[in-house]
Amino acid sequence: MHDIRSIRENPQAFDAGLARRGLAPLSSELLAIDERARALTTEVQSVLAQRNEASKAIGAAKARRDDPTDLMAEVAALKERLPQIEAEQKAVAEELTARLATIPNLPAADVPRGADETGNVEQKRWGTLREFAFAPKEHADMAPALGMDFETGTRLSGARFTFLRGGIARLHRALAQFMLDRHVTQNGYVECNPPVLVGDSAMYGTDKLPKFAEDSFRTTDGRWLIPTSEVSLTASVADRILGDLAEPMRMTAHTLCFRSEAGAAGRDTRGFIRQHQFEKVELVTVCRPEDSDAEHERMTSCAEGILEALALPYRRLLLCTGDMGFGARRTFDLEVWLPGQNAYREISSCSTTGDFQARRMNARYRPAGEKGTRFVHTLNGSGLAVGRTLVAVMENYQQEDGSVAVPEALHPYMGGLTVVEPTK
Structure with a gap:
């Protein structure tokens, strides 16, 4: 606002x-x-x-x-x-x-001007692209044999739903646990378990309403299924006056997320990349205005750390004015390398919103030694999208026989399983 x-x-x-x-x-x-x-x-x-x-x-x-x-x-x-x-x-x-x-946030001064994604600026690349001795497959072509069942998901719920079984389901769970553990134990985020059903005020405060109502699912009793736990985590400080915030408030959560994908017709219809129901480990920070730029860099580095620990090559983009989200003041996108597609694909967006959301939520803090209050700054980012990370692991760790090697960082979470073998 x-x-x-x-x-x-x-x-x-x-x-x-x-x-x-x-x-x-x-x-x-x-x-x-x-x-x-x-x-x-x-x-x-x-x-x-x-x-x-x-x-x-x-x-x-x-x-x-x-x-x-x-x-x-x-x-x-x-x-x-x-x-x-x-x-x-x-x-x-x-x-x-x-x-x-209904008016979007104003971009920070360092955001490049551009009409669409072609105006984004690549800031860095990390990792070495694997050289395959065979032609790497897209995940959607490997998926059915590994237990990623698109047919059953569609039969149960319609398009853009997937049923996971066996080793691939365990690998998906391992990824979420690994991300959450790392953000809590190494990155200083507080683990949260928020509701995935919220009211209008939470959606409005995090700029999802009124403009993007069609992109979310609403229940018959008027609640909303969260499109990301950014909504629940950020709205937890709505209508509150926090203390001095000498240390930023950092929160993380692993939740189900739901999006109607109303504006995504025809995009990523194959595979596991764009689903109506998916899981994400979210990062949210609430801080003083003078700390928000440093927190933006820190949050993005935390998300990058997950990709690096999994040895997944990626690049970081600074989004231009025409490609940023409605509430963002500045956004860094992380794109992971998918050898089956021979392309980098988005796996995380980390954004600072300034006080844009705080004004909508009436979220304030009281600086030490001052009688008055000020609006906080809020930031959010994917740390990471679990399903897309699973896709990246499948494509980067695929073997010629159709199996997928488990990244070393995930071995403690897999009960001794180091390779996900085809089941059929």
Whole structure:
């Protein structure tokens, strides 16, 4: 959510930020609504003051035994007028809030300008691409023999659902446990187990509503299935005033996630990359504004550490203004190498939102030695998407006989299993 006071103070900077997003200027429109709202607020205050003065005058007139009829008529007229003005003021204020809620975050100064993914900037590459003695397969072609059953998943639930069995299911579980353990024991995140069903306020506060309602699943009782545990973890500080936040609040969770993929028709229809139901280990940080840029780099490095521990080659991209998410101020994408596709594919996005989400959630902290409060900064990232990591392991560790070697880092989680063999 944008701060209307900041827009009032520097409308040119606001419009310049929108222009970098490829959007038309909006400050004039927003400030016109804001001016109406403030004028109506002033009018409400004026009517209240007039009513109070008239009421006092009635008391004084009665004390003097004067006729208060005219004053009483004035008070009655003011009482009748007040609800009308208050209703109009509320409607205009709600109009402003609703308008602000649909405008994306402004990009940080170091975000490159670009219209789409072609404007992203590669910042680094890590790892050596494996040289195969055979033609590597895409995971979808290996999957059925290894227990990744697309047919049964589709029969049970429809397209973009998968049924895992045997060693491949265990490997999937091992990946999630390994990620979570590493983030807790080495990276300093606090393990959480949040709800996967949330209300409107949690979705709104993390900028998933109102703009992206069609991308999520809603239950018959009005709750939402989380698209990522960013929603639950970040919203846990909604409507709270935290302490000094001398140390950032870092949280991690492994949860089921659900996305309708409403805008993804025809994309990644084969395989396990884009599912309606999937698992992810999420990273969320709540911190002071002055710490958020360093935390963004730290969070991204934590996600990279998982790929490096699994010896999966990857590259880091700084997303351009046209490819960033709605709530992001800056985003780093990690793309893992998939030899079967001969391409790098996204496996993690790590974003800082500044105070964009905090304003929607009313999440604040109280700096040491200060009476007032300030909005926190929030960050979120995938550490990592479990299913996509499984795909990367399958393609990078595939053997000519159709089996998949288990990465050494996962051996303690596999009960002695070092190779996932084809079951058919």
